[in-house]
Amino acid sequence: MLKRVFMAPDPGRVRLRFAARAVLGIGLAVLGCQLAGNPLAGTVTGGLAALLALFTVTDPTVRGQAVTTALLPAVGLPVLTVAASLHDRPVARDLAFLAVVGAGVYARRWGPRGHSLGVFAFMTFFIAQFLHATAGQLPRLYAAVLLSVLAAAAVRFGLWCYERRLPPAAVPAPPGATGLARVTTRQAVQATAGAGFALVVGQLVSGQRWYWAVGATWWIFVNTASRGETLVRGFRRVLGTVIGIGLGLLVALPVHGAAVPTAVLLAVCVFGIFYTAAVSYTWMMLWVTLMAGLLYGLLGVLSPGLLALRLTETGVGALGAGLAVLFVLPVTTHAVTDAWIQRALRCVHLCTAEAAARLSGADHADPARRVGELEQLLGRVRLSVAPLVHPLNPMLGRKRRARQVLALLDDCAREIRGLVAVAADPEASHDARLAAACWRVEAAVEALTERGDDGTRPPSATVQAPVEPALAHLHGLERALAELATPLRTPSGSPLVGA
Template sequence: MLKRVFVASDPGRMRLRFAARAVLGIGLAVTVCLTTGQSLAGAVTGGLAALLALFTVADATVRGQAVTTALLPAVGLPVLTAAAGLHTFPVARDLAFLAVVGAGVYARRWGPRGHSLGVFAFMTFFMAQFLHATPGQLPELYAAVVLSVLAAAVVRFGLWCYERRLPPPVVPAPPAGRGLARVTTRQAVQATAGAGFALVVGQLVSGQRWYWAVGATWWIFVNTASRGETLVRGFRRFLGTVIGIGLGLAVAVPVHGAPVASALLLAVCVFGIFYTAAVSYTWMMLWVTFLAGLLYGLFGVLNPALLALRAVETGVGALGAVLAVLFVLPVTTHATTHAWIQRALRCVHACTSEAAARLAGAEGADPAARAAELEALLGRVRLSVAPLVHPLNPMLGRKRRARRVLALLDDCAREIRGLVAVAADPVASHDARLAAACWRVEAAVEALTGGAGDARGDARAATGRAQEAEPALAHLHGLESALASLAEPLRTPSGSPLVGA
């Protein structure tokens, strides 16, 4: 796990930039809150608002990111008002919390913006429970949210807007559908049911910290789209929490809220959260748990018993999520994995067509954009297939096939990157053999996505000529070979898909 985090590639040092900018933005937000007379509660609220503004906003363009950031207070402040106003009405408060959970997950159907606003709404309600916010605190908390989102925006879009110098990220939308066939709708129902279980059992465990269980359920559902993904994420969340509690016992408890030491450690936690989020959910949760312990230290209530209670509440929340995905409108791993692989394969064909058009002299063809889309889709495929390749998966045959599929899709991506690089060369010219090679790629993709034809025939015969072909043809033949090899692991001898159940 250490090797995965610290040796993982970081093209363009994007994760490093992401983490460093977060420390700067959140630090500025907290500083603004404190210098304008905010209390510790206001500064903590502001720090969380800035963290969410920098972490969750992921629109495809800088303009879209700015719009979503501006909308965060419009969603968060009404939720904060409701949470504080219902503080003395437990039943109404609990029902409102569950409504926010369901609405927040359902909002994912509107893409990255819906996802960001849903997360912000949930975490605003969660923070109100953390602070035991009352109506009398609302003016201060309103100011903290607005000032902190503004500070985060100044850093993100002014002081350090590295996105303006990069191609806009491609964020694939979740698989579509109608009614209960839509993944986001089913997950909204699941998350609400799981959160309801966590809320009830969490309150039986602790009348003061029950919201930890609801938070655990919520975050297990974020960025997952199937039963398998949710189960794996639940395991990783609990593991990261336990390790983080160990770190809290070793470091946060002895520090016991010392201002300077706590501030430095909080900055380390923020950096760790942002730096590890893309490569290890377990590590991210370790830093989140450590950060929570430091905050409780600042409030003067941190002790080993509190950290043990957090572990129990996290376990309750994980159990709620597991029960929900298993028994409430389950979304199978096959349903999502099949959809993402199909989209990735169609994108392979689109990349090939755009590259061929560019080599033929079409100025409007843009294979680079398609290649970026393919990388994003392959990232989603890896997330979906993760339950099948997990070390604890006992189905060894399916695990081997899933790993083979991932390796071959990576081969496709590598050949596409090479083809795009050749197409970008202004002296590269069109070869008549490109049309035939592109046709074979199209036939191979149709065989894999439509279930008709055979992806293995001419493709492998053509591969033998790759060394004698020009660079573009060499990449196309490599692509044909990878697509032909995919036919076997994607289907069992009976023709069933890679994953079932």
């Protein structure tokens, strides 16, 4: 697991920049809140608002990111008002919380912006429960949220806008449909049902910290699109929480809210959350859990019993999510996995075409942007296939085939990265054989994404020894695509995950 986190590819050092910028942006937000005279609750609210503004906004363009960031307070402040106003009316508060859960998940149907606003709305309500916010505190909390979002925006779009130098790839949206066949609609119903279970059982466990169970259910649903993905994410959330609590006992308890060491450790946690989020949910949850322990230390309520209670509530939330995806409008792994693999394969072809065009002298071609898109799509494939390769999966045949698919798709990505690196070299020469190789890649992708029963297979890779570096990568890509035919299909032509 350590190797996966710290040795994972980081093209353009995007994860490193993402994490470092987050530390800077959140640090400025916290400093601004303190200079403005906000109390500790306001400063914590501001820091978490800045974290969300930097973490959740994933529009494919800088302009789109700016618009979404500007909309965050428009969604968050009304939700904060409702949450604080209903502080002493538990039934109305609980119903409002469940409504926010359902609406937040349903908003994913509108792509990255809907997802960001839905997460911000939910977390604003959650933060109000975390701090036991009341209506009398609202002016200070409003100021903290606005100031922190502004500080995060100043860093993201002013001081450190690396997206202008490295155009971001479009964030993949879940496979679409209509009505109850739409993944986001079914998940909105599932999340509401799971959160309802978590809320009721969580309150039976603790009348003060019940919201942890609802938060666990919510975050297990984020960025998942099938029953299998959600179950695996729930397992990883519990595992990351267990490890994080262990670290909390070793680190957060001895610090006990001391300002300077807590601030340093919180900065480390922020960096860890942002750096590991794209490669390991378990590691991200480890840092989130440690950060929560440190914040409770600042608030003066941290104890071993509180950490144990967090683990119990997390388990309740994971159970609620698991029951919901199993029994409420379940979304099978089959269709989702197949859709993501096909999209990744088509992106392989687009990357190849852009690189070949660049080698041919087309200045408008931008293969680097396509590589970023491919990395995100492969991340979605790994997430979707995770239930099949999980150690507890008893279906050994499917597990073996899934691992083959992941390994070969990684081979494709490696060859694409090499091809793009060659295309970026202004001294790279154009070879007439590039076009023929690209056509073969296109034919291979078309054969793999066809779902008919005619037995079509990708063309065999050429055996000619390549001379040019670009051709070497193209031939490696051809071989990987040809080998993908076996694990992706059984002899009858069925998809990877079967019926």
